[in-house]
Amino acid sequence: MEKTHILSIHVENESGVLTRVAGLFSARGFNIDSICVAKTLEKNESKMIIATSGDTQILEQITKQLNRLVNVIKVQELTDEDSVVRQTVLIKVNADETTKSDIFRIKDIFGGRVIDVSRNSYTLEVTGSERKIESLIDILRPLGIKDIVKTGIIALQRTRKPNL
Amino acid sequence: MNHNSKKNLMTGSKIIIESLIKEGVDTIFGYPGGAVLNIYDELLNYKDKIKHILVRHEQGAAHAADGYARASGKVGVVLVTSGPGATNTITGIATANMDSVPMVILTGQVPTNLIGNDAFQEADTVGITRPCTKHNYLVKDIKDLARTIKEAFYIASTGRPGPVLIDIPKDITSSVYEFDYPENVELRGYSPTYFGHHVQISKLSAEILKAKKPLLYIGGGVISSNAANELKELAELLDLPVTSTLMGLGGFPSNHPLFFGMLGMHGTYAANMAISNADFIVAVGARFDDRVTGKVEEFGKNAKFAHIDIDPSSIGKNVKIEIPVVGDVKSVLSSVLEILNNKTEEISSAKYERLGWLEEINAWKYEHPLLYRMNDIIKPQYVIEKIYELTDGEAVIATEVGQSQMWTAQFYQFKHPRTLLTSGGLGTMGFGFPAAIGAQIACPDKTVFDIAGDGSIQMNIQELATAVQYNLPVKIAIINNNFLGMIRQWQELFYHKRYSFSEMNVNPDFVKLAEAYGAVGLRAKSPDEVVPVIEKALSIKKPVIMDFVVDKEESVYPMVAPGSPITGMLLV
Numbered sequence: 017m018e019k020t021h022i023l024s025i026h027v028e029n030e031s032g033v034l035t036r037v038a039g040l041f042s043a044r045g046f047n048i049d050s051i052c053v054a055k056t057l058e059k060n061e062s063k064m065i066i067a068t069s070g071d072t073q074i075l076e077q078i079t080k081q082l083n084r085l086v087n088v089i090k091v092q093e094l095t096d097e098d099s100v101v102r103q104t105v106l107i108k109v110n111a112d113e114t115t116k117s118d119i120f121r122i123k124d125i126f127g128g129r130v131i132d133v134s135r136n137s138y139t140l141e142v143t144g145s146e147r148k149i150e151s152l153i154d155i156l157r158p159l160g161i162k163d164i165v166k167t168g169i170i171a172l173q174r175t176r177k178p179n180l
Numbered sequence: 181m182n183h184n185s186k187k188n189l190m191t192g193s194k195i196i197i198e199s200l201i202k203e204g205v206d207t208i209f210g211y212p213g214g215a216v217l218n219i220y221d222e223l224l225n226y227k228d229k230i231k232h233i234l235v236r237h238e239q240g241a242a243h244a245a246d247g248y249a250r251a252s253g254k255v256g257v258v259l260v261t262s263g264p265g266a267t268n269t270i271t272g273i274a275t276a277n278m279d280s281v282p283m284v285i286l287t288g289q290v291p292t293n294l295i296g297n298d299a300f301q302e303a304d305t306v307g308i309t310r311p312c313t314k315h316n317y318l319v320k321d322i323k324d325l326a327r328t329i330k331e332a333f334y335i336a337s338t339g340r341p342g343p344v345l346i347d348i349p350k351d352i353t354s355s356v357y358e359f360d361y362p363e364n365v366e367l368r369g370y371s372p373t374y375f376g377h378h379v380q381i382s383k384l385s386a387e388i389l390k391a392k393k394p395l396l397y398i399g400g401g402v403i404s405s406n407a408a409n410e411l412k413e414l415a416e417l418l419d420l421p422v423t424s425t426l427m428g429l430g431g432f433p434s435n436h437p438l439f440f441g442m443l444g445m446h447g448t449y450a451a452n453m454a455i456s457n458a459d460f461i462v463a464v465g466a467r468f469d470d471r472v473t474g475k476v477e478e479f480g481k482n483a484k485f486a487h488i489d490i491d492p493s494s495i496g497k498n499v500k501i502e503i504p505v506v507g508d509v510k511s512v513l514s515s516v517l518e519i520l521n522n523k524t525e526e527i528s529s530a531k532y533e534r535l536g537w538l539e540e541i542n543a544w545k546y547e548h549p550l551l552y553r554m555n556d557i558i559k560p561q562y563v564i565e566k567i568y569e570l571t572d573g574e575a576v577i578a579t580e581v582g583q584s585q586m587w588t589a590q591f592y593q594f595k596h597p598r599t600l601l602t603s604g605g606l607g608t609m610g611f612g613f614p615a616a617i618g619a620q621i622a623c624p625d626k627t628v629f630d631i632a633g634d635g636s637i638q639m640n641i642q643e644l645a646t647a648v649q650y651n652l653p654v655k656i657a658i659i660n661n662n663f664l665g666m667i668r669q670w671q672e673l674f675y676h677k678r679y680s681f682s683e684m685n686v687n688p689d690f691v692k693l694a695e696a697y698g699a700v701g702l703r704a705k706s707p708d709e710v711v712p713v714i715e716k717a718l719s720i721k722k723p724v725i726m727d728f729v730v731d732k733e734e735s736v737y738p739m740v741a742p743g744s745p746i747t748g749m750l751l752v
Contacts (some may be wrong), residue, residue, distance in 0.1 A: 028369060031318075036310060043311050073496070080493035086315040086335060089369045 020049065021075050022101060022171050025064040025082060026089040029055060033087045037064060040085065046070065046078050050103075050168030061089070067169045094171045101171040104143045105152070106131070110160035111138045119159070126152050137162055188360065192322050192353040193222035196286065199329040201229055202361045205257050207248065207621055209233045209241040213261020214301060215288025218353040233621065233650060236642040238265050240614040242272020242285065243640065247615025249281050250601045251576055252622035253406065255337050258285040263301030266347070267308065271608055273343045274312040278605025279427060280404055282341035284332050285313075291351040292320060305347045314342030319349070322357040327365075334365045339372030340491040341404055372490060376507030376515060383503050384462070384486045385519040388418065389530050391460030391484075393537045396420050397443065400427030400604065401465015401489060407510035408432065408597045411464065414513055417520060419531045421541050423451035425466050426585075427604040430594035435573070440541055441550070444472040445740045446586045449548035452738070452746040454541045455480050463487040465509045468498040469605070470742075478745035488512045548738070548751055550590050557731040558707050560584065560659045563714075564591040567629060567657060570714050575599065575627040578616035580636030581607045583665035586736040588631045610639025613656060617643055620652040627655065627718065634660040634687050644697040647723040655717050656725045658690055661732045669735045673750075694725040703727040 027033045034053060041048050049067040056063050068078060075093065082091045094101070111119055111133075119138050123130060128142035142152055146169065153161070190198065196219055200208070208230055212220045223232055235241040238260045245256030256276075260269055266287040276283045290299040306318045315335050317328050325348070332344040388394055402411055408431050415422050415438050422432045423443045432439055441448030443455055455461065461483045466472070473479040476498055486503035487495045495504045505512050520527065552561040564587050567575070573593050578601040579585040585602055594600050601619055603611040616630040630637075637658050647654050659665075667682040691701030700722050704713040710728065717724040738749040 032306065032310070035307070039311055077493065077497060084491070084493055086367060086370045 018069055018071060020067055020069050022094040022099070022169060023066045023068060023078070023082070024092045024094050024171065024173075025066060026056070027062050027064060028087040028089060029060045029062040030087055033062070034064075036085050036087060037066075037082065040081055041068070041078075044077070044081060046074065050166075052168045052170050065168070065170050092173070094173055098176075099171050099173045101145055101169055102143055103146055103149055103169050104141065104167045105149050106139060106141055106165050107153070107156060107161060108132075108137050108139045108163040109156050110162060111136060115159050122152070122155055128152075187358040189356050190359045191218070191222065191356055192325055192348070193218040195322070195325050195357065195359050196329065196348070196353070197222055197226050197230065198359055199326050199361055200257065201226075203255070203329070203333045205230065205255070207231045207233065208257045208259050209235055209244045209248070209618065210259035211235055211238050211241055211261070211265060213265045213288060215262035215290060215350045216259060216265075216353070218350065219259065219286075219288070231621075232259075233617075233646065235614070236645050237640065238268035239272050239610065240617075240640050240643045240646065242269040242283075243275065243608075243611050243614035244618035244621075244643070244646075245283055246272060246276045246281050246611075247578060247601050247618030248622045249276075249283055249618075250615070251598050251619035253598065254282075254622070255333055256281070256283040256618065258283065260285070261288040261301065262290055262305070263303045265301075266305040267303055270308065270312065271606075271610075273309055273345065275603050275606045275608045275611055276343040277312045277314065279603065280341050280400060281343065282336040283343040284329075284336050285343060285345040287345060287347050288353075289318065289347045289349040292349045293351070295349065305345070309345050312343075313345050316345040316347070318347045319352055322352050322355045325352060325357070326359060326361050330362045331365050331367065335367070335370065339370075373492075373506045374490070374508040374511050376488065376505040376512040378515070380503055380505045381512060381515045382519065384505060385516050387460055387484065387486065387503060388420075388462065388516070389520070389523065389526050392533065393457060393459040394418070394420055394534070395454050395458035395461050395483075396422045396464060397425075397455065397461050397466055398422060398428040398431050398464045399425040399466025400431075401509045402428055402431035403597045405465065405490070405509040406597070407465070407513055410510055410513035410517060412436075414517055414520075417517070418527060419534060419538060421454060421538060423447070423454060425469070425472050425604070426589050426602060428466060429589060429600045430597045433595045434593035435595060440545060442589050444746060445474065445742070446590065446736050446738065447746065448545070448550060448590075449738055449749060449751065450541050450545040452740070452749060453544045456482065456745070456747045457540070458483045460484050460486070463489070464513070465489060467494045473498065474740050474744055474746035474748075478747070551752060552734070553752075554707065556706065558704060558710060558728055560587050560661070560728070560730045560734055561591050562707060563657060563659060563710055563728045563730065564588055564631065566710050566714055567631070568592045570711070570718060571627055571629075575629050576601065576616075576619045576623055578602070578612040578619060578628070578630045580612040580630070580632040581609045582633050582636060582667075583669065583734075583736050584631050584633045584636070584659040586666070587659070590736075609636035613637060613640050613654070614643045616654045616656075617647055617652055620654050621650070629655045629657060631657050631659065633665055634658055634662060634684055634690075635664045638688075641693070644694070644699055644723060648698040652723060653721050654723050656723070658725060658727050659730055660687070660690070660727050661730050661734070662687060663732055665734075666736070672735065673739070674741070690725050690727040694723075699723040699725060701725045701727065703729065705729045
């Protein structure tokens with residue numbers, strides 16, 4: 017069954033690595049739903065978080081093909097159950113005297129911040145799961161969203177709880 | 181950096197050549213140009229250690245290095261210039277990549293300060309070759325040069341082999357640095373698995389004893405891992421029938437009673453029936469290519485599968501595998517043999533129970549053997565049979581792509597590994613002749629043929645000058661039907677005989693062409709001339725073109741229509 021999968025990919029921080037990984041996805045017809053890349057604390061090492069979709073057989077192929085790349089150190093699938101998954105959105109929404117208090121209330125409910133204010137718009141910053149971001153967008157849409165940008169998914173494996 | 185004069189200081193060019201010597205390289209296929217002039221200048225100082233073969237087109241260099249690698253098992257090395265020099269090698273690199281051939285390609289690049297400037301003869305070589313190499317490098321600092329070459333040879337020749345490209349800017353070849361060739365490589369993201377997992381190996385060994393209708397389906401991995409002896413031992417120990425992909429031919433002797441020929445689109449009736457009736461199939465270094473499986477859902481539909489392969493991504497890619505064994509074919513087969521060699525009793529009873537299975541496959545073999553009908557026009561299959569007989573199956577045979585390639589696979593009995601050099605994956609017309617040149621350099625004492633069509637030979641005919649220059653007695657057999665024969669065949673079968681642009685209305689006179697290059701040209705127009713022409717060619721110690729004027733309408737059979745189950749064979 018088609019499903020979203022999150023891959024955590026440790027790569028050597030060399031020029032061209034992003035192209036190698038992205039090129040592999042396009043050459044083999046796999047999807048990239050979102051991608052985040054940054055250096056880790058290890059020297060010369062970066063981590064990519066790629067959200068992709070496909071059935072388990074496709075995921076297995078993606079993982080195996082990624083492992084074939086010389087610059088890929090490790091590939092790990094992160095599941096919703098045993099990892100924390102977050103995304104940040106910046107969203108510029110229409111604001112006037114009648115809606116300002118609504119926007120503030122929504123911001124509080126979603127645990128976000130107002131990071132820019134102008135006469136007729138507010139820009140919110142909200143972090144959360146993908147579902148939370150989607151419902152925020154649904155709620156703000158009637159007010160008029162002027163612009164939006166999302167970071168893409170980042171995720172980290174939870175520390176395993178001891179069996180009690 | 182403060183260079184101490186006692187240190188081993190060298191130019192980048194010298195570092196490159198010294199590194200190649202450390203890797204045991206004694207032959208380079210190349211073509212000079214602006215960005216590699218420094219390397220070429222240094223090469224002149226190494227004439228006694230490194231033989232440089234000057235090709236006539238960079239594509240020829242890549243295919244020749246590929247043929248050299250396939251025939252010898254060593255890494256083939258290419259040296260070309262930036263821009264067009266590099267782009268001309270692309271087809272050769274992609275060919276080697278698809279067939280897992282170890283190669284190192286050194287390309288010149290414009291000086292580092294001009295990279296990205298659209299400089300003269302600049303191309304983004306690393307960008308262009310990324311999808312068709314196993315790995316590639318741009319050397320931006322002379323400090324990295326020796327280590328990069330070390331890594332390139334290591335990556336090219338280990339695991340599932342493949343081509344590795346190193347792009348070297350001109351200023352790197354002239355700057356100076358200490359030469360210190362590393363002993364080891366440190367690659368965090370690269371460590372191929374050589375030894376199979378013992379649990380899987382035990383399962384495989386148990387299942388191979390238990391199966392009633394087992395079958396070995398072998399591929400090019402048997403040849404890359406030099407596992408032909410282990411494979412033969414296993415097949416003979418258990419009387420296992422063997423069928424092979426195009427790339428696996430020679431991995432098991434074609435004249436062996438347990439061998440039932442190639443399988444797939446142009447496979448034998450016996451091989452395709454055996455695959456479809458087997459209850460246990462062991463894929464050995466093969467990758468379930470669409471030309472092999474036909475309709476993949478029907479492939480081996482009555483069988484459980486085991487798959488031995490060094491590349492985990494090949495396992496379970498197209499077909500579900502019950503027993504996956506990631507590892508080197510040679511090592512895994514040795515482990516299986518070790519387990520089985522202690523089970524004499526089980527083996528004799530298993531062999532006894534399977535007599536019927538071998539009889540069944542042999543019956544298919546006699547029911548529909550490979551055949552063709554002679555008349556007064558030369559049949560292509562007859563030419564290939566005679567080449568086999570007159571070389572006693574001891575020649576190295578390179579092929580082009582298409583009908584001549586398939587007839588070679590069917591009618592030449594490959595007895596030894598590394599005697600068939602053919603572009604299986606990419607299907608590159610123009611591969612065979614330069615590959616034969618490379619093979620002749622790797623094996624100076626062997627007879628080397630290129631079996632070609634009149635279409636494909638013209639794709640790299642310029643290399644005749646190379647063959648003449650280095651006095652390489654390669655024999656080119658042109659199966660000349662004045663057609664792109666395989667295209668003609670598909671148009672006949674699937675396009676209502678609408679022969680759209682597949683006829684070669686004008687061909688050169690190949691005999692005169694050979695003579696113009698300083699080679700020898702021979703022609704056979706009737707069946708009785710075939711043997712004398714081959715005999716004459718074999719007696720001449722020069723490159724020879726044999727122009728066999730053959731039946732235009734002959735087709736390759738059996739044939740399975742693309743996407744059909746492989747039991748749906750069109751027979752002769």
